[in-house]
Amino acid sequence: MSKKALLEIDGKKYELPIIKGTEGEVAIDISKLRAMTGGVITMDPGFKNTGSCHSDITFLDGEKGILKYRGYAIEELAEKKSFLDVAYLLIFGDLPTKEELDTFVSDIKDESMVNEEMKDILDGFPRAAHPMGVLSALTSALTSFNPSSVNVSSDKDLYKAVVKIMAKFPLLASWTYRKNQGYPMNYADNSKGYVENILQMMFRIPTEKYKCSSTVINALDQLLILHADHEQNCSTSTVRIVGSSHAGLFASISAGVSALWGPLHGGANQAVIEMLDEISNDGGDVDKFILKAKDKSDPFRLMGFGHRVYKNFDPRATIIKKAADDLLKELNIEDPTLKIAEKLEKIALEDEYFKSRNLYPNVDFYSGIIYKALGIPSEMFTVMFAIGRLPGWIAQWKEMRANQEPIGRPRQLYQGKVDRTIK
Numbered sequence: 001m002s003k004k005a006l007l008e009i010d011g012k013k014y015e016l017p018i019i020k021g022t023e024g025e026v027a028i029d030i031s032k033l034r035a036m037t038g039g040v041i042t043m044d045p046g047f048k049n050t051g052s053c054h055s056d057i058t059f060l061d062g063e064k065g066i067l068k069y070r071g072y073a074i075e076e077l078a079e080k081k082s083f084l085d086v087a088y089l090l091i092f093g094d095l096p097t098k099e100e101l102d103t104f105v106s107d108i109k110d111e112s113m114v115n116e117e118m119k120d121i122l123d124g125f126p127r128a129a130h131p132m133g134v135l136s137a138l139t140s141a142l143t144s145f146n147p148s149s150v151n152v153s154s155d156k157d158l159y160k161a162v163v164k165i166m167a168k169f170p171l172l173a174s175w176t177y178r179k180n181q182g183y184p185m186n187y188a189d190n191s192k193g194y195v196e197n198i199l200q201m202m203f204r205i206p207t208e209k210y211k212c213s214s215t216v217i218n219a220l221d222q223l224l225i226l227h228a229d230h231e232q233n234c235s236t237s238t239v240r241i242v243g244s245s246h247a248g249l250f251a252s253i254s255a256g257v258s259a260l261w262g263p264l265h266g267g268a269n270q271a272v273i274e275m276l277d278e279i280s281n282d283g284g285d286v287d288k289f290i291l292k293a294k295d296k297s298d299p300f301r302l303m304g305f306g307h308r309v310y311k312n313f314d315p316r317a318t319i320i321k322k323a324a325d326d327l328l329k330e331l332n333i334e335d336p337t338l339k340i341a342e343k344l345e346k347i348a349l350e351d352e353y354f355k356s357r358n359l360y361p362n363v364d365f366y367s368g369i370i371y372k373a374l375g376i377p378s379e380m381f382t383v384m385f386a387i388g389r390l391p392g393w394i395a396q397w398k399e400m401r402a403n404q405e406p407i408g409r410p411r412q413l414y415q416g417k418v419d420r421t422i423k
Ligand code: SDX
Pocket: 046, 229, 230, 232, 233, 234, 263, 264, 265, 266, 268, 293, 294, 300, 301, 302, 303, 304, 305, 306, 307, 308, 309, 357, 359, 362, 363, 364
């Protein structure tokens, strides 16, 4: 592989360095392009061909359907480790020893309360407010109650900000559900594990002792692992670019929650279940909806299908599909939407339109089936995605600040009117 890329503009030749990643990816370094050429830039809407950073955290191979966190295959992590093990791995770079994990868990439990005045903010929302909008606002508000978590200049300050957000984010997430349902707010129960605690904060009713099976806890734990990071996706890039202005960790994550909300990104898991329900209520005619998805004049898209990077099976979808099957069998649940999903997948994977565009089921296609089986309502699906993605956002923000990356500020090509004067 040559070390230089050659560029010729108006007969003038330029050499640009070629750089390689540890997994063999190749990039042309254009960081000096504008200076070398007297102002020429590249254009790449959606950054489909543009790398924004060097990262040690997550590797994806879209052609081979490979996903690794800090070098470990997602399949192995999902099978052998807990969500907090994986959160520690993403944030600090290595899997924790037992002592390290115990300390991490204990430090998180020490931060599991939020200021009671946060409820005044919650009260300001209408009950029907979408939980993702409430979660973004509450996450940003955390900054006001934890000012020391903004300018984290030392590792110690950063660690404190990390355990604070790891502890308080799921509590606030549960409050968005409780508010939406008109229920009283719950608090963390520090006698429970991290994932069981999420479920009890969401579902415990004051008049009953909360119990849930290890099957449910393990299914959610695995789902959170599968959502924990995904390199420079839309919401993670948002967290990095907001953090690059030296905005605090909580404010940056609040921006990431808003980006994840969109139906083309994390909001797709809710859109998938709504689509499957629409197909079911419309009589289950899957072919009719496949035609709609292919019809350019119809805005309908097959939600949960397609991916910017995976041009093969999303490895997470494969794991989630099996977990959905196993969970429904263990809980003895018959879910007609699973049958519709499987039929939709089968037809789409044999259809030339989807095959020619490398459109496969992604992480969101089956995750809603599991959330539904766990009793989580569809408007909370993307909030669950956010809880899973939290360690990834933290890890990526931490890396961006540790690498002292410059403020993110893309260029543009102006195509507007020129030299106008006021008459
Ligand atoms: C997530 O980036 C990440 O890593 C994200 C994520 C993560 O973990 O952070 O993996 C999580 O966001 C998964 C994606 C969830 N979104 C959906 O399921 C929504 C449905 N899918 C899409 O809208 C779409 O596939 C995207 C947004 C995911 C990717 O869009 P791209 O890469 O910009 O591709 P595109 O829109 O340019 O589509 C290429 C072609 C187009 O057709 P042509 O113009 O070539 O004729 O494929 C078509 C599109 O119309 N197409 C679809 C389709 N997705 C793409 N047609 C029908 N149904 C679809 N779902």
